[in-house]
Amino acid sequence: MKKTRDIKSIEQALVAFYRSSKRMPTYTEMMDLFEVRSKSVVSYWIDKLIEKGILEKDTQGFLKLSGISFGIPLVGNVAAGLPVSAEENIRDVVSMDEYLVAKPDSSFLLRVTGDSMIGAGIIEGDLVIVERGRTPKNGDIVLAEVDGQWTMKYFRRQGRGVVLEAANPAYPLIHPEEELKIGGVITASVRKYLM
Amino acid sequence: MKKTRDIKSIEQALVAFYRSSKRMPTYTEMMDLFEVRSKSVVSYWIDKLIEKGILEKDTQGFLKLSGISFGIPLVGNVAAGLPVSAEENIRDVVSMDEYLVAKPDSSFLLRVTGDSMIGAGIIEGDLVIVERGRTPKNGDIVLAEVDGQWTMKYFRRQGRGVVLEAANPAYPLIHPEEELKIGGVITASVRKYLM
DNA sequence: TCTTATATAGAACGTACGTTCTAATGTCAA
DNA sequence: TTGACATTAGAACGTACGTTCTATATAAGA
Structure with a gap:
C-alpha cells in the first residue's frame, strides 16, 4: 500500500519542477526529486514515463513534458460528472498563454x-x-x-x-x-x- | 544601418525558440539561431544579454529567460500613450498561466x-x-x-x-x-x- | 518454499555541453 | 592613416550530462 514512487507522483514532481524552474531537471537533480540514489533508477522511471506518453524526447534528445501534463484540463461536460481524481472526462488540456495569446x-x-x-x-x-x-x-x-x-x-x-x-x-x-x-x-x- | 545581430533580435530569437521548444537552446543551436559560426560568438552575445538582465543563469548555471522577456506586457494606462514600440509605459509583464491559475x-x-x-x-x-x-x-x-x-x-x-x-x-x-x-x-x- | 518480475544501487563510459583562449577581421573616430 | 574598440572565428579543454552495464534487494505468484 505504501508506494512513494509511482508514475503519477513522478509526473507531478516533474511538472512542479518545470513550473518553478522553467526547464526540465537533470538526471542528477531527479535523484533528489524522486528520492533515489542512482541515476540509473532515474533512467528506469523516465523510460516508463516515456512509454506512457507523459514524456517525450525531442529531436536533440532532450526531455520534454508532452502537452498532457502541462496546462490544465478542460472538462468535457459537467453533466458527465466532475473530474474528481482528474484523468476522467477530460476533453483537452490547454495552456492559458497559448490559448489566449496568438501573437x-x-x-x-x-x-x-x-x-x-x-x-x-x-x-x-x-x-x-x-x-x-x-x-x-x-x-x-x-x-x-x-x-x-x-x-x-x-x-x-x-x-x-x-x-x-x-x-x-x-x-x-x-x-x-x-x-x-x-x-x-x-x-x-x-x-x-x-x- | 544594417545590423542583423543586435540584442533585441537575439532576445526575440531566444523567446521564439523557448516558446516553440519549451526549453532554451544549446550554444550549438544558437549558432544557427544567431547565424554565427562559432560558439564563442554565442557566448559573447549571451554575456551581453545577461548584463542587460534579459537572461539569467540559475543556480545550476542553466540559461533562463528572466520574466521580462516572457509573458506579455501590461500597459500602465492608455492615456499615457500606447506601447508603439513596446518598452515604454509598461507596468508589468505577466504570464497568463501564472496569473490566472494559482493551483x-x-x-x-x-x-x-x-x-x-x-x-x-x-x-x-x-x-x-x-x-x-x-x-x-x-x-x-x-x-x-x-x-x-x-x-x-x-x-x-x-x-x-x-x-x-x-x-x-x-x-x-x-x-x-x-x-x-x-x-x-x-x-x-x-x-x-x-x- | 522456489521462481519470476520489479525496483534499486553503484560504477564506468562516451559524448556534447559551456567555457576560455588566441587571433583575425570589421567599424568608427580622431 | 592610425589607433581603439567591437565583433567574429576557430580550436582546445574540463566537466557534467545521459546512457548502459552488472549486481543486489524487494515484492508477487505458483
Whole structure:
C-alpha cells in the first residue's frame, strides 16, 4: 500500500519542477526529486514515463513534458460528472498563454476602466488582450482614440464609413472623422476573482 | 544601418525558440539561431544579454529567460500613450498561466453554458477556471449541484444556512437541503474573441 | 518454499555541453 | 592613416550530462 514512487507522483514532481524552474531537471537533480540514489533508477522511471506518453524526447534528445501534463484540463461536460481524481472526462488540456495569446510579440494587456462594454460582458477591472496592427473586421471590439481618449468600442462598417458603438446604450454612437486611430483589436478578455 | 545581430533580435530569437521548444537552446543551436559560426560568438552575445538582465543563469548555471522577456506586457494606462514600440509605459509583464491559475494541480477548465451568471459578466461560451477543494467564502461564485445538475451560482451565507443565487433575476433562489455538493470555486474566467 | 518480475544501487563510459583562449577581421573616430 | 574598440572565428579543454552495464534487494505468484 505504501508506494512513494509511482508514475503519477513522478509526473507531478516533474511538472512542479518545470513550473518553478522553467526547464526540465537533470538526471542528477531527479535523484533528489524522486528520492533515489542512482541515476540509473532515474533512467528506469523516465523510460516508463516515456512509454506512457507523459514524456517525450525531442529531436536533440532532450526531455520534454508532452502537452498532457502541462496546462490544465478542460472538462468535457459537467453533466458527465466532475473530474474528481482528474484523468476522467477530460476533453483537452490547454495552456492559458497559448490559448489566449496568438501573437505574443504584438499583443499587450490593458486593464478595463469604465462600463462602456458592459453589454459584451467586459466589466471594470477585467484585463483585455489587445493585438496591435491587426485590421479590424466588422463587429470586432477595438481600442480606438475618440476625442483624444482611448476607449473600447464595437467596430462597425456602415456603407462607406465606420461607426464606433459602445456595448452600453448610455454611450452615444461615434462617427469618426478622418484618420480613425485604432490602437488594436481585442482578441480576448480575462477576469480574476480569487487569488 | 544594417545590423542583423543586435540584442533585441537575439532576445526575440531566444523567446521564439523557448516558446516553440519549451526549453532554451544549446550554444550549438544558437549558432544557427544567431547565424554565427562559432560558439564563442554565442557566448559573447549571451554575456551581453545577461548584463542587460534579459537572461539569467540559475543556480545550476542553466540559461533562463528572466520574466521580462516572457509573458506579455501590461500597459500602465492608455492615456499615457500606447506601447508603439513596446518598452515604454509598461507596468508589468505577466504570464497568463501564472496569473490566472494559482493551483494548477487542483484546477480545471469548464465551458459555460446558459446565462445564469450573465449579471456577473460571465456569458455562454466563456471558460471558467474552477478550483477544487476550496471552501467558498460568502459572495464567491461556486460550481454546485442543484437537482442533479451542475450550475454556477453565487454562494451566500444566510444566518445558519446557505443560499445559492444566480446572477440573473430569471432564476430562482436556491435553498439547498442538507449535503450541498460543491464542485469547486470559480477563480477566474476567460473569453476569446479572435483566433 | 522456489521462481519470476520489479525496483534499486553503484560504477564506468562516451559524448556534447559551456567555457576560455588566441587571433583575425570589421567599424568608427580622431 | 592610425589607433581603439567591437565583433567574429576557430580550436582546445574540463566537466557534467545521459546512457548502459552488472549486481543486489524487494515484492508477487505458483
